Amino acid sequence: MYKILGGNQKEYGPVTADQVREWIAQRRANAQTMVQLEGATEWTPLSALPELAAALNAPPTYATTATAAPAADSPVSVVIPYKNPKALIGYYFGIFSLIPCIGLPLGIAAFVLGILGLKAAKAHPNARGKVHAWVGIILGGLCAVGNIVGVVLMASNLPFPNK
Numbered sequence: 001m002y003k004i005l006g007g008n009q010k011e012y013g014p015v016t017a018d019q020v021r022e023w024i025a026q027r028r029a030n031a032q033t034m035v036q037l038e039g040a041t042e043w044t045p046l047s048a049l050p051e052l053a054a055a056l057n058a059p060p061t062y063a064t065t066a067t068a069a070p071a072a073d074s075p076v077s078v079v080i081p082y083k084n085p086k087a088l089i090g091y092y093f094g095i096f097s098l099i100p101c102i103g104l105p106l107g108i109a110a111f112v113l114g115i116l117g118l119k120a121a122k123a124h125p126n127a128r129g130k131v132h133a134w135v136g137i138i139l140g141g142l143c144a145v146g147n148i149v150g151v152v153l154m155a156s157n158l159p160f161p162n163k
Helices: 017-025 050-057 075-079 085-096 103-123 130-156
Strands: 002-005 011-015 034-037
Touching (some): 085 103, 085 130, 103 130
8 A cells, every 4th residue: 555645745645556657557656656565654655666667667558438529519619610710810800901090911821821711621521611711812912902902992093293
C-alpha cells in the first residue's frame, strides 16, 4: 500500500500498487510523483520504486469510451460556424463593408477571408461555414469593387484649378 502526494500537496491513499499503475497509465502520476510506502516516514519519487518501473516506461493508454467519438453538432454550431473563424469573420466583414468609408478595406478583407474560410470548410467538413464564406466572398467583393468605382467617380468629378 502507498500514499501519493498530489500536485496540490494533498495526500491520497492508501492505494494499491495496481491503482498506482493505473494512475501512471492515465498520466495522473509520473516518475517525479512522490509516494510513501506503508509504514515509512519519508517520501520518495515513483522512479525510485523498482516494482513500478515497468509502469513508468509503458506507453500511455487512452480511453476508448464515447469521448473518442465526435460530438454531435449543437443547433448553434449549425447556424454559427465557430469552428471556422475565417468564414465567420469574412461574413461579418462582408456585412460591415456596406458602411461607406470603411467598405473598401473591409470588403477586401471579407473577400480574402471568405476564400480562406471556404478552403477550410472543404478541408474540414465538420467545421462548416461554406455559406458564411460565400457571403463574405460575394458581398465583400461587390462592396470593394463598388467602393473603388465610387472613389474613381468622385475623383473624376473633382474640379481642378486651371494653371
